[in-house]
Amino acid sequence: MTTSLRIALVTGGLGGIGRAICRQLAADGAHVIAADLPAEAARLDAFTAGMDGLPVETRALDVGDAQACAAAVADVQARHGRLDILVNAAGITRDATLRKMSAEQWDDVLRVNLDSAFHLCRAAVESMVARGFGRIVNISSVSGQTGNFGQANYAAAKAGLHGLTMSLAREVAAKGVTVNSISPGYVETPMTAAMPPEVLARTVASVPVGRVGQPDDIARAVVFLTADEAGYITGINLPVNGGLLMGF
Ligand code: NAD
Numbered sequence: 001m002t003t004s005l006r007i008a009l010v011t012g013g014l015g016g017i018g019r020a021i022c023r024q025l026a027a028d029g030a031h032v033i034a035a036d037l038p039a040e041a042a043r044l045d046a047f048t049a050g051m052d053g054l055p056v057e058t059r060a061l062d063v064g065d066a067q068a069c070a071a072a073v074a075d076v077q078a079r080h081g082r083l084d085i086l087v088n089a090a091g092i093t094r095d096a097t098l099r100k101m102s103a104e105q106w107d108d109v110l111r112v113n114l115d116s117a118f119h120l121c122r123a124a125v126e127s128m129v130a131r132g133f134g135r136i137v138n139i140s141s142v143s144g145q146t147g148n149f150g151q152a153n154y155a156a157a158k159a160g161l162h163g164l165t166m167s168l169a170r171e172v173a174a175k176g177v178t179v180n181s182i183s184p185g186y187v188e189t190p191m192t193a194a195m196p197p198e199v200l201a202r203t204v205a206s207v208p209v210g211r212v213g214q215p216d217d218i219a220r221a222v223v224f225l226t227a228d229e230a231g232y233i234t235g236i237n238l239p240v241n242g243g244l245l246m247g248f
Contacts, residue, residue: 006030007080008226009073011063011120012090013056014039014047016189017139020215021087021222026054028223030085033076035061063090063116064108073123082131085226086124088117088161089139093191095150106153113157114164121168125177134177135226138165139218142185142241158183162237169235178234180225185241187213208243217242 008025012018013034026032034047038060047058061072076083092112094105117138128134143151144158162181169179186192186203192212195203204212221240225233239245 006084006226006228007076007082008032008085008087009035009076009083009120009124010087010089011035011061011116012088012139013058014043015089015091016191017184017187017215017218018087018089019047019050020219021089022056023051023054024216024219024223025085025087025226026051026056028227030055030226031080032056033059035059035063035072036090037062063088063120064111066115066119069116069119070123073120077127082127083124084128084133085135085137086120087137087139087222087226088120090116091139091141091191093151093154095154097150098152101153109153110157110160113154114160117161117164121164121179125168125172128177129172129175132176133228134172134175135230136165136168136177136179137222137225138162138179138181140165140181140183140237142183142239142245145183145237145239145245165237166235173234176231178225178231180234181237182218182221182225183237183239183241184218185213185239185244187215187218189215206244207241211242213240213242 008030010022013022014036022032022034062068094109138161140161141158143155147155165179165181218240221238
């Protein structure tokens with residue numbers, strides 16, 4: 001099935017990976033709504049300038065707010081007639097070893113990284129099913145596959161995201177809606193900018209491809225999974241990690 005213009009909602013759209021996803025989806029022919037926490041004018045201007053006139057609009061959304069998630073999806077559907085593609089890319093880290101992790105650090109990470117996907121998927125999927133087309137991509141992490149020192153909250157959220165992906169994929173597969181996860185390895189973004197140089201060097205040394213990932217590496221996978229032609233790929237976790245973790 002080919003239609004003229006897909007409508008895509010990308011959460012965390014102003015972030016390092018989100019921005020690349022917005023840009024590549026728009027370049028591929030979608031109209032994109034980049035949803036992110038309220039940002040100051042300078043950040044929004046820089047974002048818009050970086051889109052080079054591609055059809056990408058911005059919208060304030062706190063994905064940690066269940067009602068706001070439902071309202072955002074309803075708003076997109078009302079203004080554009082539908083929502084074809086949902087990419088859950090908003091994410092935060094609040095690292096600490098489990099023994100030192102506060103309940104607040106746990107709750108914050110689970111709410112923003114995992115609960116948000118539940119709320120947005122639930123808001124979006126009904127009309128996708130009714131229309132017989134939808135593409136959902138949840139941005140997980142290699143940390144969810146292996147666990148990571150100091151990231152019990154983040155790894156649990158990201159592993160949970162894939163459980164959600166597989167279950168929803170089964171529920172809507174017969175209705176033309178696909179649901180997949182992508183698990184990036186280490187990607188150069190504001191989230192990883194604070195890594196100490198020696199940790200970064202160790203990380204690069206452990207990546208067979210020999211470099212950290214770039215946001216465009218992840219966006220490429222999103223475009224692949226959300227294509228009209230990708231209807232036979234559902235319930236998968238697509239690792240994009242430079243070979244850091246191989247398996248089958
Ligand atoms: P980033 O910090 O650059 O972007 C994250 C974006 O999410 C930011 O723009 C931030 O404002 C937004 N955000 C945070 N809380 C939000 C909320 N409550 N509501 C709406 N938006 C919110 O980080 P990134 O590296 O681009 O991460 C994007 C996604 O990729 C995240 O889900 C992250 O967990 C995942 N990921 C990143 C890496 C990496 O190495 N950078 C690796 C694996 C997975």
